[in-house]
Amino acid sequence: MNATKAATPRRRMAAPQAIFSTVFKARESGIVLALILLIAFTATRNSRFLSAQSIRDILLGTAILAVLAVGQAIVMITRNIDLSVGSVLGLSAFAVGSLLRDNQGVPVIVALLAGLVLGGACGVLNGVLVRFGQVPALVVTLGTLYALRGVNYLWAGGQQINADRLPGSFLDFGNQAILGVPWLVLIGLVVLVVATIVLRGYRAGRELYAMGSSPQAAELAGIKVSRNTIAAFLVSGALAGLAGVLFAARFGTIDAAAGTGYELNVVAAAVVGGVAVFGGSGTVWGAGLGALLLTVIGSCLAVLDINQFWQQAIVGALILLAIGADRLVASRVARALRKRDSHV
Amino acid sequence: GGTTKDSAGANSGGTQSTATADPNAAAKQGVKMAFLPKQLNNPYSDIEVSGGKTALAELKGEYKLVGPNDASASSQVSYINTLIQQQQDVIGIAANDSNAVCPSLNQARGAGVKVVAFDSDAAKDCRDVFVNQASTQGIGDKLVELASKLAGGSGEVAILSATPNATNQNAWIEVVRADLAKPEHAGLKLVKIAYGNDEDQKSFQEAQGLLQSYPNLKVIISPTTVGIAAAARYLSSSSYKGKVALTGLGTPNQLREYVKNGTVTEFALWKPADVGYLAAYAGVALASGQITGAQGQKFKAGRLGEYTIGANGEIVLGPPTVFDSANIDNFTF
């Protein structure tokens, strides 16, 4: 009887799904806007910026960062973080590099798999330490950041694998395109799409969000937190390994320092892309966009012939600008929501 | 305090260059010399110090290699301190910052350790001698000469350097600037100096940037081995190959492929190994009291022959070698 009445007050908070979907559109729209403005501005200053060559260069650059950012996003969604990606990338790049140098015959696909496996192993190590050692992810991955880099130095020492030592097929893979789409970009897109589908459409994906949103509740809900955590780190590691192979293919020169300091770009890409640092929300698309934005910023500065010394400062300012805009959009939508609540 | 138990040279008060040298003193054996390059695992400096190793083997000295993985002055200082504690006889250092390393280097000399700067100098009041791969002027002139040849006397030129703070590169670039200002190079226009921070990837992207921003670019000069290799690789894979020329300082091994495929026609470099080799001989000469670093003093440097210390305790290795498709296969470093 009066139950329905009991509910009446609550009707005012009923927010039609429409609003929320717009929220999610809005989440990324901030970055997209920034991106468009930046490109437009640069293009007007230097038409060559939109030349096929330059676009190709940007996309190739983005592909590697995006692959890393996707992995990072997945880990961050579970309220963890993976700072070791830079070192994993370096390790995998060198491993695959020396593999190919020593046996020229190895097909590209094998190289890719090797990278995935090696990276995955590192990821599992992180995951196990985080989950079963109950060591905060930041500590673990900061540790493996140092340790894996050290391993890489020990192994690689001063040697540098130069392009002339790598099989041509592999280097072609780094630069050539299929149906106009460079291989690297293609791989980046595949990773992005698959990750999106899994995170949005599959139980495993949703459970990751749940874990990040409330670890305790996740345990109580009977979610296999251990399995998922380790899986998340595995994916992040594997993708970092994959990125290592792409790195090797693209740059052709690999030494022990490859990928040093990448972790911060990757985290920045994910965060700029709207992935919540403390878990539970964010999309890999956002992370991908973040990666694109950072890369574009980089090459814009090079193209715009900005004073070398100003470049880094501008990068920082633009990052702040991007997250600022993102937050602005979000809060505006939230306010709209509350108003919406009031007059039903 | 650091006792100097087994550095006899030092006992004769030879720590300051004011002390008198004895050119005929016998070269001491068992001299402990440690090399502290800008950064470990950098292919170039590895070759350099390898020369030092050979030399110390010839001189029956003890060779040691230490160093940070990042090319920063502060981490070099930590290593200098460590070497002081370990009571080395000689430190061979390629300074990341000529001033920042000074206080500790002087502490070392106070403890009777000889200091040989090589490759990149430390402030002259805190080292005994500096082994210079080639006179700054010489390198600058050589770079301009190559560039002007490739540009056919006129056109836009850009420089792809190492880090903005790199002592050497900046010195050379100054010379290049000065030369270009001269009337005979009026046709050449320096449009941009980009910095690849001696990171392969950054250099790669900077090369991209240069080619996009300067349609009429004729020549890229990259006075750093990392930069020239990255630029060569980008050129050879891009549509600019053959249109834009590339020269600078690089090792034959890095560039062999690109010389052969025509991306690069000419580039220069001294023999890095010889830098370390000479530094080692200078170090032992110091430790043995044959020299003190004063101008005009002479000492023998094994297969390189005799060297004379120039102004400010500078020892110049000699003019750089120019490599091209003709001679490149005679060199493997």
Added chain:
Amino acid sequence: MSEAALSEPALTRGRASWAQRLASWDTAVIVLAVLALLIASGAVHNFGTSRNFTFLLLDLLPVALVALPMTFVIVTGEIDLSVASTLGLTSAVMGLLWDSGLSIETIMPLCVVLGAVLGALNGFFVTVLRLPSLAVTIGTMALYRGLALVVLGDQAVAGFPRSYTSWVTGTVGGGVVPNLLIPLVVLALAFGLVLHATPVGRKVYAVGASEQAARFAGIRVRQLKFWLYVVSGAVAGLAGVLWTLRYSSARADNGFGIELAVVAAVLLGGVSIFGGKGTLPGVLAGAVLLATVQNALRLQDVSSEALNIVTGALLIISVLLPNLVTSARAAVRRRRAMIQEGKG
């Protein structure tokens, strides 16, 4: 108390029996640090000398100094990755001002103020615009480092007054104790008292434990955080001044990358990255432990790559260990209970 399993919080968080105090993270680190010092002095040739002690402290100083306010920031659940760049920018500006002929006595306070201003900018983004501090400070890390390059470009300013540079590297009355130990000790005491024995300290922990609950208890959360960032910046500025004087060289790239070392020390010291837990003595012990191990290993001619590995491993193990101990104790207790039950 150490980080606890999500599933049964109480097990580790509950009571502080003696055995468990030992198992507690920060105590463990303090013990480890002392052991490390003793072992090194005994086993490592040339470690025990007074001069080496000075070297050790000089290397330790910047990290320890910056770690003090960083502890506060992290305890409130935020983070400040921009400290190293703040240090760099202050150093650069110091050089500029020195070139412009100002007296060192006016420059030094100015630099500290500059640091505070840079910190305030972080605070503004985090507390007023409510952006995630990780993202913000990644941004300002790039921004400040960039500005440092803008200010000083490729030069390095040297020639600071001998009286100061030699004081910074000197020791009290030519003895063992470096002059720089004095400011460090004073600040450490001050920060320690504030964090552990004043209302402000209580508030800091409260904010870290639950921002909302803190608000309900009348704590001005955002104001508190803002000022913490200001202090963090100011101390980083001071560190910049000391750094410049120690190396008697002002450069744009001074202190590059020490933010990781600082964060490592803080986490190693037992501060929870999620806020609300950790002690200052633990943090200092963490810094000492790292510095000692590195100094000792260098004296042992352990290559810098191996140093990386050790640092990383140390970071993980020192956190892993207490956790293992606690869970082991829990298991024992359970078994004991059963046995008793069996009897009774």
Added chain:
Amino acid sequence: MMRQNPGPAPLLEVRDVSKSFGAVAAVAGVSFPLYAGEAHALVGENGAGKSTIVKMLAGVHRPDTGTLVLDGAPVDFGSPAEARAAGIAVIYQEPTLFPDLSVAENIVMGRHPRGRLGMIDRAAVRAEAEGLFSRLGVRIDIERPARGLSIADQQIVEIAKALGADARLLIMDEPTAALSLVEVERLFTVAGTLREEGAAIMFISHRFEEITALCQRVTVMRDGRHVSTDPIDDLTVEEMVRRMVGRDLDALFPKQEVEPGAVVLEVEGLARQGVFRDISFSVRAGEIVALAGLVGSGRSEVVQAVFGVDERDAGSVRLNGKRLRAGSPKAAMAAGMALVPEDRRQQGLLMDLSIERNVNLPRSGALARLGFLFGGGERREARRWTERLRTRYGRLTDAVGTLSGGNQQKVVLAKWLATDPRVLIVDEPTRGIDVGTKAEVHRLMSALAAEGVAVLMVSSELPEVLGMADRVLVVREGRIVAEIPRAEATEDSVMFAAMGQEAAA
């Protein structure tokens, strides 16, 4: 019917289980059966060990000793997942939602209905959530994220979650603490049907009328030990209470008559976009004023705005005639106002910090000597207040999170009473508190009133409202719709106002 002679073997049997945390023996040698088709009540004071039993049945804790027997076979749940798989659904005492996920997703988490390619079938998810809510007769926007739901709405989502699992054993740990009559009625109807369908139900509450209304069998616990298990009809409420508390209890609502003094708190035209508007009232010294109303009517927001934790769009708050700065709890506290919030986990306590720290938080400034907090001052204060509220804990350095629900609530009360306020605002002050303590709290409140404190109480428990309040302000849809003096306040008059005219028709 079936409860006279339940199924031959119990569906699940708790056999002599014990569980201790450090020195605290939370549960010691407890045994009782749970029969299919029967609702079983578990009663006991705060800290008696009820939730601990629940957590063992749910696989959160492993019993130190003893066994759980399911369908005659002993089971050992290593994780909540295993308990779930065995058909046990739990409504925990404290809501455990995923703030970032939509309400619908919260409900199906861990068992999403799946369509082709094993992908989640969104339509099915929505349908399930809608279905459950209509069964419970509530309307919560299922696409809305769980963050920001009022504690009551959270509790409802929890219930829907558990019902959705259609379990053989449904465990409810104080599900009604946050709810008001209407929801409770609905919940009981649904629970009743489940029981008829043969599910076993375990129900925990501190409200006896609910227990007698829903359950057929009751187990009494005291200090972690099992006292008795009987059919509900063999036991009077008085007897139950005596067994719980171990002594007789006096009147539950011992309201002292106080002559109200001058007006202390004056609220005028308070409004907040979308939540409440033109709220005006005043509270005199020595007076207890209740804000009554349906759940979600906006009472908590009102008091939160008065205290200043929420911003307000319009209106003024005066304390002793002095206007309080908007949005500043600090100012309110300085003026002598205290707010015991409704959500102790999120708003009231720092779960990971010690009891001592929590109790002293609002006053750390006052406790400091020369700005420092040395010596046992904090310890002494904390002990004084926790003892005064008969809080059950191991030691003051324990994390508050380890206390039982009720004892946590006592710590929140202690924390604010310690500030000795001139205006005390309490939001659901006795939620989850056992009879004994409830009486204690009520005695405290009226004692405070007698000392001249102005008390403003938000409560969803009608008996409490009627028993304690000098005046009842009824809130509906964010507006004060009626002011009823003590004399005229009755269940009907208050409910009538809270529901609005339609209820009459």
